[in-house]
Every structure is written in structure tokens, then in C-alpha cells.
Amino acid sequence: MRLLGKKVVVIYSGGMDSFTVLNKALQQGYEVHATSFNYGQRHSKELEFAKRVTEKLNIPHKIVDISAINQLILGSALTDDIDVPEGHYEEQSMQQTVVPNRNMIMLSLAVGYAVSVEAEAVYFGAHSGDHAIYPDCRTEFVDAMNEVCKIANYQAVEVRAPYLQSDKIEILADGLAMDLDYADTWTCYNGREKACGKCGACQERLEAFEKNGIKDPLAYE
Template sequence: MAKVVAVVSGGMDSATLLYHILDEGHEAWAISVDYGQRHVKELDFARQLCEGVGVPHQVADLSAINPLFGNNSLSGREMEVPEGHYAEESMKQTVVPNRNMILLSVAIAWAASNKCQAVAYGAHSGDHAIYPDCRPEFADAMDNAARLCDWNPIELWRPFVHMDKGEIAKRGFDLGVPFEKTWTCYKGLELHCGKCGACVERKEAFSAQGLPDPTRYDG
């Protein structure tokens, strides 16, 4: 059994990741990051998920660095969140520069300070085309860095990196993940918009596996 810090955003992938780690018999700690994202309400969902399984949860407030991320539709407010499928070029407007390296660096620091053996995050194959910091090559490089950044080597786990969103949804369903208590939509309104790339992918994930979708969509 290992002591593992899981990066938990409050979405489907990280919720399944958390349940997966516990199912494997590991001791899980969870960290979420406030980087000034438009959909900051996801952090409330992360907290509820962690409370539901009795996992310690920390929120790292990095909102002060928000201006460094430039003009994108997730950390900024001037650009509208694009609607459509992730395959569309417009989805690149949702890229927050170097986000995963920043999130993982904070998680690795917390893991090192508590003598944890690993940090885990839920990057998957469907993210590769749009988000360069979800590629296996990036994860491999971060794994190497994590093993060298402290006298206590830390591994970077990414169990879903070769899975698609549907496969993750199936794994979560089998584990009993309460998907109705997760948040995906980039717009961060009262309900999931049903139209942004994240919502479209969420719908497709449940549909592809023939699973019931408990999400309330506005459209």
C-alpha cells in the first residue's frame, strides 16, 4: 500500500481516479487547485467527493497567478468558452498554458512534505490532441522530475493515460462513483451547459458505454 496524493478537480476523471486509488488499497490524500478558473465551482464538488469517502482534502490557492495565463477562455473572462466538440480547432482556446505542470508541482511538493510515495492525476487519451500537458511524453518527463526533486523519490501515476473518457466512465460506474456529484462544464453556471467541449465529451462518454447520464444539462 502506498500513500498517494491525488489531483482532484471535481470532474469525472479525477473522481474516478480517487475511487480507483482507494479500490487498489492505497491511502489517498487529495489536492485541488484554485488558479482563478471560470468554473471554480468544481472545487466544491471536489470537496464533497473527498468528504464522501473520508479522504483528506486541501485546496491550494494559486489565484494570484491567474494574470500570467494570458488570454484563454478558462482562466480569463474576456473570451467566451467555445462550444462544440474537442476535435474542433476552437477548443484550443481552452488551453491554460502549462496548467498541469503547475498543478502537479504543487501536488508533488505536498507529497514530498508528507513522505508520500506517489502523485496521481487523471489525464487520458482524449485530451492529447488539445492539451499538450496531457500527453504520455509530458507525464513521463514529470515522472522523471518528481523522482529527482526530493530526497524521497515520488512517482507520478497516470492510470488512465491510455484510456478514453468512455472507458473512464465505465471504470467509475463499476466503482460506484457518484457522477451526479461531479462537475465538468467549463462555463461554471448553475447547470452544465451541455454545449461546451467538456460537456459534449461528458455526454459522449456515458453514451459510448451505454451508461445512464445523471447530469442535469441546460441544453
């Protein structure tokens, strides 16, 4: 049952983590407004998955084109003409996938959206597995953004990252307990027909499925 008048905005990339966050908010009873961002990333495959899922769930979904900022946030393998590194997230090379200020930009826009629809919070999928590589997925960043977003408008908006202290293995376990179908998600940094299985995102995803004792429903090269 949805909580009467209780709305939240979910930043929804179409990947595993945000997919789990989206469904968690729904199962908590919130009226969910999903928003996805085209920030000039290498491919739009995740956004296609996001669109498909929100249509299936019949929830409001805005895909916002902010790709013009790509000219300002260069230097990442996800937005620039740089090869996507292969290997586990813990490798130094994975810092090449850091997009400058990405979460602050998306959270700011999502909070503005939350104010406009009178939502009480913005949910996003930061988790502990990202802490080593991505500064804007760390606890101190989320806490600081939460404090700012409570005073940035006449309406206070809370920033919530329900899996901030969980890794992808634990996130997947929670999603499986919610009976979620992860065939509806895309993780690979490359946007080809099949997932590459070699980039840090794929390796972390495959490890999560292995540790949970089940097979990933996605096809790999």
C-alpha cells in the first residue's frame, strides 16, 4: 500500500543498485517519481533499461538530457574518448571512471524536482563498494549533501542512500529477497549487445551473483 501523500524522487540509472533502490522505495509504500540523466555517458543502454522498467511499473519517469555539461566534465572514461579500464574496482586504473562532480550535479537537479512535486526525499544508489574509488559515494559526502538539501529551499528535502554501508553482494541479496528480476538491469560500462564481463562494473556484478550462489541473467561476451 502506498503512503498517502508520501512522495520520493529516485535517481534511477537503470543499473543494479538504483533498480534495487527504486523497488525498495516502492515496497516501503512511497509514491515514486524516477529520474534518469543523460550526462553524455558513453552509451544510453542503461537509460533504455530504466525506461522499460518504469513503464512496466507504471511510475512517472523523466529522462533529463544534461549532456551539454559533457564539455565541462572531461577526463573520465565514461564521458571522454578514453578506453574503459578492465579489472576490479579496487585497481588504481578504475579512477579513470570518476566523472567530476557527477553525484552533486544529479542530486541538485533531483532535489529541485523533489521540491516541485512536493517529495520528502531523494533516493540514490551509493554503496560501500564505491567508497574507495568515488568520493561522491562516501558517507561524508552524503551526510553533507543531506544537510545542505534541508536548507537549500523553503521545503526541506532529505537525501537518502539506503545501501550506503552495504556492498553490491548485500544489495543483490536484498533485491533477491524482494523477488526482483535483474534481467531488467544493465551494468556494463560498454554499451554493446552483450555485457563485456571485463570492466570493473561487470566484475563487481558477476562477483555479487557468484557470492549469492545464482547465475546472472544477463548475456556476456
